[in-house]
Amino acid sequence: MNEPVSTQTYADQIRRLAELTARVAAQRSEAHTWYAQQVAAAERAVAEAADQVRRAETELVEAQRMVERVDGEVTHLWAGLRDRLGGGARRLGDPPGPVRDAVGDPVPLLRGVRELLERTGQPGELPGSVNPLLIACGIGGALVAYLLGIGARTLGAGSGGDLAVGLPVLALVVTLLGPLVGLAPARLLADRRHAVLTPRPMILVAGSGLATTLLLLAATYTR
Structure with missing residues (x-):
């Protein structure tokens, strides 16, 4: 028990x-x-x-x-x-890729x-070295306008009616616009040099064109 x-x-x-x-x-x-x-x-x-x-x-x-x-x-x-x-951009190739470990x-x-x-x-301004070219633009523009004026007057002289009256007037207008014609090639010159056609070259072109136009007109009317 x-x-x-x-x-x-x-x-x-x-x-x-x-x-x-x-x-x-x-x-x-x-x-x-x-x-x-x-x-x-x-x-x-x-x-x-x-x-x-x-x-x-x-x-x-x-x-x-x-x-x-x-x-x-x-x-x-x-x-x-x-x-x-x-x-010269052909030598550059493609854009550069990411740089490893760049921070x-x-x-x-x-x-x-x-x-x-x-x-x-x-674009910058045209350098002073192109002044002869600008003067040549002004002279060339004036000569082109003067020759066009002569052509218009000659054509008017050989015509009759309204052309005989209107072409001499047109010739005079074209001749007077001669100082401004040279601004077109001057603008092309500025674009090729990646420059701006500032007032200085414009005045140079217009001044040389105006002088050429005045000399041509003086030579014409003093004959």
Whole structure:
């Protein structure tokens, strides 16, 4: 037969059982708390990772747009450079590609290149070395107009009716416009030298043409 358990031993066992139960409950509570903390930390890590992915995707889209913008600007600037060089642009080839391990914002660099091209592409004034050519334009224009006037007067002299009256008047108008005729070749000269036809060369052309016209008219009417 089983021996009866003493009251004191039974009370000790009950107390020990209660202590073990409390310890198990505390450990279970601690395990639940730890699990909840781990789940919260994992959820935070997932949320942070998702946010980082969204930021990375946004940065990737912006970077792609920047690459497209830079490529387009490089192509445009390269085309402008080829226009500046003219016939020598064949040696340039295609626009340069991206440089490996390049750092920094390309926008200020592209802006500097654009400003440099704009400064170099701005037409300037004709140099003083072309003054003889400008004078020749004025003289040549006046001579052409004078010869056209002579032709019109000759044609009018050999005609009758209204032509006999109108052609001499037209000849006089063409002759008087002689000082301005030389501005056309002067403009072509300025365009070939990528320059602007400023008032100084215009006055030089018109002045030489006017002097030539006056001399021709004086020579004609003093015969």
